[in-house]
Amino acid sequence: MHRDDLRLAICVGLAAGFGSISTVPDGYYLPLTVAAVMVGSYGGSYALGLQRVICTLLGGLLLLIAQPAFTGLPFPIGLALMLGLIRFLGGCLGLEAGYKITGMVVVMGWLMQSTAVDGWLGLKLSWTALGVVLALLALHLFWPSTAIREHQKAYGALLELQREALLEQQRLLVQSAGARLSPARRKERHRELMRALIQSRATRSAAVLELGANPYAQPQMHLWTDLERCCAAIAGCITALRALREPLVAVPGFRGLHQAEAHLLADAAALLGVWQDALKKNRPALSADSTSQDLQASIEHLRSVERDLLKQPDLPQVLDPFQQRQLARRLLLCYQIGAVVQRMQLRWQELIVTNRDPSPAPP
Structure with missing residues (x-):
């Protein structure tokens, strides 16, 4: 086992423990974010974490703004148009990673009740941002890999x-x-x-x-x-x-x-x-x-x-x-x-x- 693998295992385990004992719902997003972002060096993880946060925000904005315009269409057609819009905006913004995150936010939010979407989006974004910060701190302080x-x-x-x-x-x-x-x-x-x-x-x-x-x-x-x-x-x-x-x-x-x-x-x-x-x-x-x-x-x-x-x-x-x-x-x-x-x-x-x-x- 390499040092990077051991550091990743320890940090993901600590993040999972913190998310499970927290009273805030959806704490499992924290270890998922740490595991996805904490790869390679500090610079690469910073770029990947920034893209992950941006794509989460993009998915939330599309879900809140564009979904009402597609509700009158059949579900497969509306969802396909939404995913195509995601790809178009991602290309215009120059995003290189995170399309899966944007699509997951849109699909999960589309399937939820409209009254629960606002609260879930806030939790998802908060846990994602916290996971990115923890991953960068770990890379900087715990066996630094720059x-x-x-x-x-x-x-x-x-x-x-x-x-x-x-x-x-x-x-x-x-x-x-x-x-x-x-x-x-x-x-x-x-x-x-x-x-x-x-x-x-x-x-x-x-x-x-x-x-x-x-x-x-x-x-x-x-x-x-x-x-x-x-x-x-x-x-x-x-x-x-x-x-x-x-x-x-x-x-x-x-x-x-x-x-x-x-x-x-x-x-x-x-x-x-x-x-x-x-x-x-x-x-x-x-x-x-x-x-x-x-x-x-x-x-x-x-x-x-x-x-x-x-x-x-x-x-x-x-x-x-x-x-x-x-x-x-x-x-x-x-x-x-x-x-x-x-x-x-x-x-x-x-x-x-x-x-x-x-x-x-x-x-």
Whole structure:
């Protein structure tokens, strides 16, 4: 049994006990609401609970206003028109969940006596609102499960896969031939990377709800957006690196170049590890001594080694055109990874460390 299941069982049991001992009728609506709303994280439960309350209100309003207009029609026709009206209004209001609740309110109220509908609607709405409040309090106070934490945890898992992939390429550049992954293994690793990227995007909507009414005024919102772009760019570079042939490690003239590339990838992977540690906190602030100076030094060293290699007059005779394209492609991808990681490091420090305003300055 997971922690979330145990928390749900305890909260539903307490809600059922409170509803049964209460002198207010229809107390069974309280545990039903808690069980329906208390799923996932705080942000997702908040959105689901808000939709449930809105749909209960919508069902009550339709029952009180539209039902008298349909009483002269046969029961099946009148009820069908009412349900169609529910679907139309729900689509206009942009409701994504709760149509069953609206329909249940309408059907149950239609079958009750008109004198009892007003009191039942008030009780139903009160118990529903109380259940939503209790579910949100439980998620916030009892083994907290927040969407922000889950969202940043998903990014941490994605960064771990990318860090392992960069270290894998780094080992390939310093070892002898034969360390390259098989095509089936490369395809499997690519799918793992894509699933992690999709998972990080899927948890965004619930996390945005927890940032408040104006999420774009929060630095974390801009951080997530920039981090998503950075991870997508790194994923593309990793896939392209894996598709290249084995590096020319055995050729003495290119060993220094591949070692410089390996240092660059290792420094980029080290920064990804720093980001992982920062994302474990609710406010992912980087430490003051976390900089990209080592990565910048690796980039400059690789450029120096590249310039020295291009000065060799016999370079075209050593490599055939295909090998030259492979060598240039690997160099370009290493530079791209270094630049992307470096820009993200500076952006992260700008948003979280210095607490500067993320909005652009006016012209």
